[in-house]
Each structure stands twice: as C-alpha cells, then as structure tokens.
Amino acid sequence: AQTVTQSQPEMSVQEAETVTLSCTYDTSENNYYLFWYKQPPSRQMILVIRQEAYKQQNATENRFSVNFQKAAKSFSLKISDSQLGDTAMYFCAFMKGTGGFKTIFGAGTRLFVKA
Amino acid sequence: SAVISQKPSRDICQRGTSLTIQCQVDSQVTMMFWYRQQPGQSLTLIATANQGSEATYESGFVIDKFPISRPNLTFSTLTVSNMSPEDSSIYLCSVDRGRDTQYFGPGTRLTVL
Known part of the structure; x- marks a missing residue:
C-alpha cells in the first residue's frame, strides 16, 4: 500500500522569503x-x-517548484517570494499511474505567511 | 482544469436525518470521486463513481450509509444517511480530466447536531 508522510504540521515564513x-x-x-x-x-x-x-526534471510553476528525489522517495515543495495569499494548508498527494485514479493524501502542512 | 460546483455549500442537520450533496461538472467526465475531510484532517476517499455502474467504495465506507448516484457524465450525488455528529465533515467531489490529475469542487461543510 502507498503512504504519504508530511512531517511538518505547521510552518511559517516571512513575506517575500x-x-x-x-x-x-x-x-x-x-x-x-x-x-x-x-x-x-x-x-x-x-x-x-x-x-x-518518469520525468527526471523537477516541475516548476511560477514561484512554486519541487525537488523530486525518486530514489529517496522524497517530494518537497519550494515556494519562492512568499505572498500573504500563500497562507493555506498544503497537501502532498500520490496517484498510481495505472489501475485507477485513487489519490492518497498526506496529513498536510499548515503554512502561515507573515507580513 | 474543470469547473465543478457543489450544492449545498454548507448545511446544519439534525441527528438521524439524511443530506444529499450534488456535484455538477462543466463537461463530461468518466470518473467522479467523493472525499471526506474530517475537521483538521486530510482527505479520505469515500468512493469512485462511474456513469452507468455501481459506485466502488473504499474500505470503511458502505453504500447504505453513503449512497451515490451517477445518472450522467456531468453529475453525481452523495447522500449521507442517518447522520450522527461523527459525520460532521467537509465533503468534496473531484474529477479526473484525462491528465491523471484530480480537480476538486468547493466542498460542502456539514455540521450534524
């Protein structure tokens, strides 16, 4: 069975960091x-x-990028130039490539962006 | 992405009653999914709904408690039956639009007294 672990229940960051x-x-x-x-x-x-x-290149979307380490089974999210609107709960999730579309979610990390 | 709407957005219900949640998608999709998010928790899949067939339920969820309908390719309903306070949660529907990625509706916040 697949599992997803997010070990940081809560984090905070200063705006723009x-x-x-x-x-x-x-x-x-x-x-x-x-x-x-x-x-x-x-x-x-x-x-x-x-x-x-199957892609070695890390995905990026504007200020968001990931560090995907397949061998280590690690998938971290980097948020650059943090904005107040980034304050939210963030969930990491996994989906098998075959055999259906069931998505497994981690417990979540609550992120606070401080002004 | 998909435009997904849910009704109601929130409701407060009495113990022992039932509530039906509707999920509408702006285009046809093969698979629709229903999730439960208990207070302060992550998402747990309740069932997968394909048009024209019985829903497939995950371990711990049964059809008598969470009956699902899928009458066409753009619509589904989830009923929470014989509710108890433990059913207080956010219920979310989601769809896969062919990129092996799930897109979610805005959720229905249910409080059972």
Missing part, C-alpha cells in the same frame, strides 16, 4: 504521479504542481 515543505512517500510502483494541493481557508482544493515519476 522562501520556504520548503517536505513530503516523503512509500510505494513499490515505478509509474506514478505526485502532487501538491493548496487548501486556503475557503476550503477549495487547488492544484499547485504536478510531477510525473
């Missing part, structure tokens, strides 16, 4: 996808970034 959220996962699959979702107080789950396991 950089913060890294950690995520590790466990799987025996070779083909899978990894995601970071953001859930602000409005509770809407928003896709932040997506990584295919």
Whole structure:
C-alpha cells in the first residue's frame, strides 16, 4: 500500500522569503504521479504542481517548484517570494499511474505567511 | 482544469436525518470521486463513481450509509444517511480530466447536531 508522510504540521515564513515543505512517500510502483494541493481557508482544493515519476526534471510553476528525489522517495515543495495569499494548508498527494485514479493524501502542512 | 460546483455549500442537520450533496461538472467526465475531510484532517476517499455502474467504495465506507448516484457524465450525488455528529465533515467531489490529475469542487461543510 502507498503512504504519504508530511512531517511538518505547521510552518511559517516571512513575506517575500522562501520556504520548503517536505513530503516523503512509500510505494513499490515505478509509474506514478505526485502532487501538491493548496487548501486556503475557503476550503477549495487547488492544484499547485504536478510531477510525473518518469520525468527526471523537477516541475516548476511560477514561484512554486519541487525537488523530486525518486530514489529517496522524497517530494518537497519550494515556494519562492512568499505572498500573504500563500497562507493555506498544503497537501502532498500520490496517484498510481495505472489501475485507477485513487489519490492518497498526506496529513498536510499548515503554512502561515507573515507580513 | 474543470469547473465543478457543489450544492449545498454548507448545511446544519439534525441527528438521524439524511443530506444529499450534488456535484455538477462543466463537461463530461468518466470518473467522479467523493472525499471526506474530517475537521483538521486530510482527505479520505469515500468512493469512485462511474456513469452507468455501481459506485466502488473504499474500505470503511458502505453504500447504505453513503449512497451515490451517477445518472450522467456531468453529475453525481452523495447522500449521507442517518447522520450522527461523527459525520460532521467537509465533503468534496473531484474529477479526473484525462491528465491523471484530480480537480476538486468547493466542498460542502456539514455540521450534524
């Protein structure tokens, strides 16, 4: 069975600074996808970034980038130039590449961006 | 991405009653998913709903408690039956739009008294 672990329940960062959220996962699959979702107080789950396991290049989306270490089963999210609107709960998630679309979520990291 | 709406956005219900949550997508999708997010917790998949077939439930969730309908490719409902305070949660629907990525509705916040 797959598991996703986020070991940081809560983090804070000063506006305009950089913060890294950690995520590790466990799987025996070779083909899978990894995601970071953001859930602000409005509770809407928003896709932040997506990584295919077969791609060595780390995904980037504007101020958001990942450090994907497949051998170590690590998938961290870096937020550069943090903004107040980045304050939210961040969930790391895993999906197998075959056999359905069940997504496994980590426990989440609550991020506070301070002015 | 997909435009997904849910109704109601929130509700307060009495113990023993049932609530049906609707999920509408702006285009046809094969698979729709229902998740539960208990207070302060992560998301847990309740079931996967394909059009024209019975929903597939995850361990710990049963059809009698969470009946699901999927009458067409853009709509699904989840009913929370015989509610108790432990059912107080956010319920979210999601869809896969073919990029092996799930997009979520805004959620329904349910409080059971």
